[in-house]
Amino acid sequence: MSEIPTLYGGPATRRVRTRDLAAAKARGDRWPMLTSYDQYTAAIFDQNGVPVLLVGDSAANNVYGYETTLPVTVDELLPLVRAVVRATTTALIVADLPFGSYEEGPTQALRTAVRFMKEGGAHAVKLEGGRRVAAQIEALTGAGIPVMGHVGFTPQSEHTLGGYRVQGRDESAAQVVADARAVADAGAFAVVLEMVPGEVAKTITKELDIPTVGIGAGPDTDAQVLVWQDMVGLRTGKAPRFVKKYADMSGILAEATRQYAAEVRGGEFPAAEHTF
Ligand SMILES: Nc1nc(=O)c2c([nH]1)NC[C@@H]1CN(c3ccc(C(=O)N[C@@H](CCC(=O)O)C(=O)O)cc3)CN21
């Protein structure tokens, strides 16, 4: 195993800060981001070279079993944020603001973000949208809360976007560029580009001073993000094309479960060494 790099160089003695991410872009260093919703994955990702963890509203799908991200609430996400923060020492923890918790305007956005910072212990928040949420991003950054933007395909708006579709093909590319620029101008420290053509992501990455974080946005962003269950093959159903599977955790868990169940049925577990 090679040595695990930190984002800021040297040993992992402190938390990553948003300014470290800006410095990484200036150096041309790329960085990985993953979702996490629990203490075990958070500790493993934190200690194995992932400098930014997102407690995504995708917990809706990947923890709570909802069809979409729309139903998940602040009260459901807050305990997951707390768990991830407690389990980590180096990673910057970003809390995703769920649908309905910031759209009303800067006041509502601030009230929600303060809960994630104060009760959750998050270090930053993320919200979906471009020009339409610029006022919210300004209010949060003005209050000292670092904000990660999210443009392109924004799952909370699937009903206006017409399903899970690539955004910014052909003429609509200019809309995605304008949204990314609005997010940066409003003071965000980074912006997720989800399901946009690689060329559009490359243009935005070159034009913006802040780091871009791609998911289904090609190889030319400053950072990348995946949902952790997708990354290790723990997903049920067909994965989107942007997913790469680095392990078969579904298979490993299924096999361990079959062995355990068979050994209990067969009387092989527990054995003498498991008995007081
Ligand atoms: N497990 C998981 N992974 C994710 O990446 C993810 C979530 N959950 N939940 C919240 C959102 C929803 N996301 C999704 C979900 C599905 C597709 C999808 O089916 N994409 C297809 C169709 C693309 C197209 O037709 O243009 C693909 O092949 O990429 C994409 C993003 C991304 N987020």
Ligand SMILES: CC(C)C(=O)C(=O)O
């Ligand atoms: C896929 C990432 C960017 C996200 O927003 C989430 O997991 O909720």
Ligand SMILES: [Mg+2]
């Ligand atoms: Mg999300």
